[in-house]
Each structure stands twice: as structure tokens, then as C-alpha cells.
Amino acid sequence: MDHTSVPSRAPDGPPPRVSHPPVALTIATSDPSGGAGIQADLKTFSALGAYGTAVLVALTAQNTRGVTGIHVLPQEFIAQQLDTLVEDVAVDAVKIGMLADADVVRTVADALERHRPPAVVLDPVMVATSGDRLLTTDAVEVLRSRLLPLVDLVTPNLPEAADLLGRPVAHTVAEAEEHARALRELGARRVLVKGGHHVQAAESLDVYADASGVHHLAAARVETKNTHGTGCTLSAAIAALLPRRPDWLTAVRDAKDYVTAALAAADSLGVGSGSGPVHHFHAWWDDRGEGRP
Numbered sequence: 001m002d003h004t005s006v007p008s009r010a011p012d013g014p015p016p017r018v019s020h021p022p023v024a025l026t027i028a029t030s031d032p033s034g035g036a037g038i039q040a041d042l043k044t045f046s047a048l049g050a051y052g053t054a055v056l057v058a059l060t061a062q063n064t065r066g067v068t069g070i071h072v073l074p075q076e077f078i079a080q081q082l083d084t085l086v087e088d089v090a091v092d093a094v095k096i097g098m099l100a101d102a103d104v105v106r107t108v109a110d111a112l113e114r115h116r117p118p119a120v121v122l123d124p125v126m127v128a129t130s131g132d133r134l135l136t137t138d139a140v141e142v143l144r145s146r147l148l149p150l151v152d153l154v155t156p157n158l159p160e161a162a163d164l165l166g167r168p169v170a171h172t173v174a175e176a177e178e179h180a181r182a183l184r185e186l187g188a189r190r191v192l193v194k195g196g197h198h199v200q201a202a203e204s205l206d207v208y209a210d211a212s213g214v215h216h217l218a219a220a221r222v223e224t225k226n227t228h229g230t231g232c233t234l235s236a237a238i239a240a241l242l243p244r245r246p247d248w249l250t251a252v253r254d255a256k257d258y259v260t261a262a263l264a265a266a267d268s269l270g271v272g273s274g275s276g277p278v279h280h281f282h283a284w285w286d287d288r289g290e291g292r293p
Contacts, residue, residue: 035277064272
């Protein structure tokens with residue numbers, strides 16, 4: 001992530017390739033229940049063969065039923081974590097998750113400008129699966145103006161895309177496409193608008209937009225209440241896979257396949273009484289929950 005070792009690339013060029021196991025960094029918030037946030041990101045990195053590193057910006061008190069408290073870390077310490085890490089460790093891809101407030105968004109934007117990482121995926125987490133607000137309203141404008149132009153891919157769901165644009169939530173594929181294009185006009189190089197169960201389509205349909213146009217990414221719908229951390233997992237999967245994929249769209253497609261399989265296996269975990277986590281290690285654990293050698 002240090003700018004002295006980062007290969008130069010055109011804004012819409014291919015992702016940086018690596019021959020070693022990629023180092024992925026998550027800049028996000030802790031989730032004690034393990035289904036979202038830093039914990040979900042590190043599980044995803046590990047499941048997909050990336051070495052995970054993490055910078056925490058806030059702590060939450062939460063479980064599968066909801067969030068009861070958020071404690072934001074001091075800006076100076078967030079910056080110190082980032083600067084100290086990249087002084088020593090070469091980061092291949094960055095995933096940014098829940099940033100809590102406007103000051104944290106500014107701190108992270110400043111760090112991106114200082115270090116210019118090779119690839120950055122932003123998951124603009126605003127509201128938890130439980131419905132709890134996770135990003136203060138004043139932070140949305142700062143995220144829109146400061147952070148969007150600095151990242152390579154932003155992955156909002158339909159309500160988050162609408163929040164960023166100040167528009168009503170999209171309910172059709174055509175409206176989701178329009179929101180993706182509008183977010184690119186705000187400065188995002190690539191946009192993945194996650195339709196999930198909200199958009200009116202027979203399948204779980206996401207809309208991806210880049211300089212080449214708009215693409216539809218479809219997957220079978222998975223009927224489960226255990227969807228906690230789905231957005232965190234998808235963005236982390238993209239960051240983990242990107243350094244070993246030929247282009248962004250392939251990384252996004254493969255990450256979506258991973259999340260679909262993690263959702264399909266989610267009911268086997270039985271964690272909590274609310275919206276439980278997806279199964280990050282579905283390919284590694286057998287039916288008894290024992291790890292494969």
C-alpha cells in the first residue's frame with residue numbers, strides 16, 4: 001500500500017496481479033457475533049486464500065438480533081494503525097467497510113491519498129441487516145465527495161445507492177442500472193449495485209457498471225433468514241480474489257458465486273436467534289463442522 005512500491009495503473013485499467021498469496025486489508029468495524037465487519041472480512045480472506053490484515057475504526061456491541069452500541073476509535077489512532085501497517089506490509093487490495101461517522105471517513109480518505117493502494121473496494125455500509133443505522137447522516141456527504149473518487153469499486157445495495165444519490169430506492173432492474181450510472185458520474189470508477197431480494201427479478205440480480213457499460217450478474221435466490229454480513233463478505237471476497245483474476249468483472253462474478261454458496265450453507269451453522277451469519281468456510285468444513293485437512 002506504500003506509494004513507493006505500488007505499480008502505476010490507469011484509472012480503468014486491469015487489477016494489479018501478484019504471484020504470491022495476496023495480502024488483503026480490511027478497514028472496518030468489529031462485530032462480536034462474527035458474522036459481519038472485520039471478523040467476516042478476515043474469514044472471507046482466509047477462505048479464499050488471501051492473507052488478511054485489519055485496521056479497526058470502531059467497535060460495536062451487537063448480536064444476530066441487532067446493534068446496541070457503537071464506540072468509534074480516535075481518528076489519530078486509526079491513522080496510526082494504517083500508517084504503521086503499510087510502512088512494513090505491502091498490501092495488494094483494500095476493502096473498506098463500515099466507517100461510522102464523517103471524521104472517520106475523512107481519516108480514511110486522507111490515508112488513501114497518502115498511500116495510494118493498488119486496488120480499493122468500498123462497501124458503503126449504512127444500515128445493518130437488523131435495520132440499525134450504522135453511518136451517521138452527515139457522513140454520507142463526506143463519503144460521497146471525498147471517498148467515492150478514491151476507490152476502484154463501490155458495492156452499495158439498493159437502499160445505500162439511493163442514500164448516496166439522494167433518490168428513491170430502485171425497484172426495477174432499469175432503475176438499478178440508472179443508479180449505477182449515476183454513481184459513476186459522482187466519481188466511482190466501477191459500481192456494483194446489489195439487488196438481492198429487493199429488485200423485481202426472477203433471480204438475485206446485481207448490476208455492475210464500468211467504463212465498458214452495464215452488466216447483469218444473476219444468481220439463484222437462496223431462501224434463508226441467515227444473511228448477516230452478506231455485503232461485507234461480498235466486498236471482502238472481491239478484494240481477496242482480485243489480485244489473481246484477469247479483470248474486475250471476473251473477480252466480482254467469482255466473489256458473487258462464493259457468497260451464493262455461503263448463503264446456501266448458512267442454515268447449517270445455527271448461530272444466534274436472529275439473522276445468523278453466512279457460512280464463510282462452507283468449502284472447508286464437513287457436515288459435522290469439522291475442518292478438512
